[in-house]
Amino acid sequence: MNLQVAKxxxxLALRIPADYVRRVGIKDGDHVEASLTIDGGIxxxxxxxDRKAFAHDLEKLRAAIPMGESVMEELRQGARY
Structure with missing residues (x-):
C-alpha cells in the first residue's frame, strides 16, 4: 500500500488506513514503536x-498525593458504640 507523507x-506524518487500525487494534492517543530496517525501510x-515503566509512573503519582489522617479514624471518633 502506498501512503502519502503530509506536513x-x-x-511529517502518515495516515494509517482505518482497516489497518482495526486489524492492529490501535486507537487515537495510543503509542507506536518505529524502527529502521536494514534495507532502509520503516x-x-x-x-x-511496559510494566516497569507503568509501576514507575504510578509510584511518582502516588508520591505526589498528600497523605492525611485516615478516614476510618475520623469516622471512629464520631461513632457511638
Whole structure:
C-alpha cells in the first residue's frame, strides 16, 4: 500500500488506513514503536505495555498525593458504640 507523507507542524506524518487500525487494534492517543530496517525501510508497530515503566509512573503519582489522617479514624471518633 502506498501512503502519502503530509506536513504536521514541523514534522511529517502518515495516515494509517482505518482497516489497518482495526486489524492492529490501535486507537487515537495510543503509542507506536518505529524502527529502521536494514534495507532502509520503516517498521511501525503498536507499542507494548511496559510494566516497569507503568509501576514507575504510578509510584511518582502516588508520591505526589498528600497523605492525611485516615478516614476510618475520623469516622471512629464520631461513632457511638
Amino acid at each position: 504536521w507542524g514541523n514534522s 517498521y511501525i508497530r503498536a507499542a507494548r505495555w
